[in-house]
Amino acid sequence: MTHQNHSFDTRSVHVGEEPEFLDGSKNEVVSPIFLSSTFARKEVKNHGQFEYSRSGNPTRFALEKRYASLEQTEYGLGFASGLAAEATLLFTLLKPGDNIIGFDDLYGGTKRLFKQWKDNYDITISLVDAAQPHLVEAAIQPGTKLIWLESPTNPLLKVCDIAAISEIAHRHNVLVIVDNTFLSPYFQNPTVLGADIVVHSVTKYITGHSDVVGGAIMLNDKSLYEKIKFNQNALGAIPSPFDCYLVLRGLKTLSLRMEKHQSNAFAIAEYLENHPKVERVYYPGLKSHPQYELSLKQAKGFGGMVSFEIKGGEKEAVQFLECLELFTLAESLGGVESLIEHPALMTHSSITKKEREQAGIKDSLIRVSVGVEDKTDLINDLEQAFRQI
Ligand SMILES: *Cc1c(COP(=O)(O)O)cnc(C)c1O
Secondary structure (H helix, E strand, O other): OOOOOOOHHHHHHHOOOOOOOOOOOOOOOOOOOOOOOEOOOOEOOEOOOOOEOOOOOHHHHHHHHHHHHHHOOOEEEEEOOHHHHHHHHHHHHOOOOOEEEEEOOOOHHHHHHHHHHHHHHOOEEEEEOOOOHHHHHHHOOOOEEEEEEEOOOOOOOOOOOHHHHHHHHHHOOOEEEEEOOOOHHHHOOHHHHOOOEEEEEOOOOOOOOOOOOOEEEEEOOHHHHHHHHHHHHHHOOOOOHHHHHHHHHHHOOHHHHHHHHHHHHHHHHHHHHOOOOEEEEEOOOOOOOOOHHHHHHHOOOOOOEEEEEEOOOHHHHHHHHHHOOOOEEOOOOOOOOOEEEOOOOOOOOOOOHHHHHHHOOOOOEEEEEOOOOOHHHHHHHHHHHHHOO
16 A cells, blocks of 8 residues: 555554565564575576665665655665764765865764764865855855755754755755754655755654664655665665664654654743743744744744753753753653753764854753653753752
């Protein structure tokens, strides 16, 4: 059955796991975990659909179908991590002398990866505030190959106009890649807005239970897909069948989880905005957010990530974080449990202090991945920690 006319919630449950009654054997409701690393053939010169698990595996195949369906693209590809997906993309798309334009508030690990390419392969990187599309256009140079965006960004939750930037990029023959990790395909589909390639850290909302490290790429262009698929096999940064099974399972509740993440995040953002010990709150769903209107226009929701600056500095932030009982002090995000962290000392410590200051990541900044627990319990925990500082 094709699920083309079905809504997101239906596709996230079914695509890739339809029982087929061809010979009565493939009638399982849940995709099995195909552990076999290799597949037998009848003839020396011909192999069946699967040959060797690095190049293709039935559990991964089921998941890749679902990836494409959820981002509304033709093709989906699974990887061992978000960064493995990103590295495979850079390896496929760039040659010496090329230039990448990136949002200045990109995920720290993405910036670290860019720096490897810059130092080793003669690639130049231009980081700009993509919340202002004219700055992206001004940064385009003859060697510019791709524009790398996140929206909202990590950790400042800046939003950029994906449609406007895609239009600018395509006028200059430049590809647009959007890291859609923060909103998940449930709230935003960048290729529908005009972007060329979507990349995800599946580790976050897509899996949703903090028990898989994974990545994904979704796109429509057939020849680009074939090149990336070639390198998925050639570089070999593939996800294990067991991880693919866990992601297929996690995806079935993506819409339920995202709705709850968002309603809890709203409650927490409003609570923080009215708190005397808070300097500033970053959440695209607040009317005070500079790109609130744009978020409403290009996404179906605002997600579950909230950042805020506590009054004071590093000392107050660290003290506050260590007083929390229900929030887990940990890197990562997008799981059912609420996580909290200090970007300058944790997720973004791999970028220099100067770069952090330029990007506006202060030592008083705290990032919250709001889970699906009861919102009153979460707010009570924040309140008891505020009272202790
Ligand atoms: C976590 C993350 C990544 C990296 O993904 P891994 O799965 O950890 O390799 C990339 N982009 C964003 C926005 C992330 O949050």
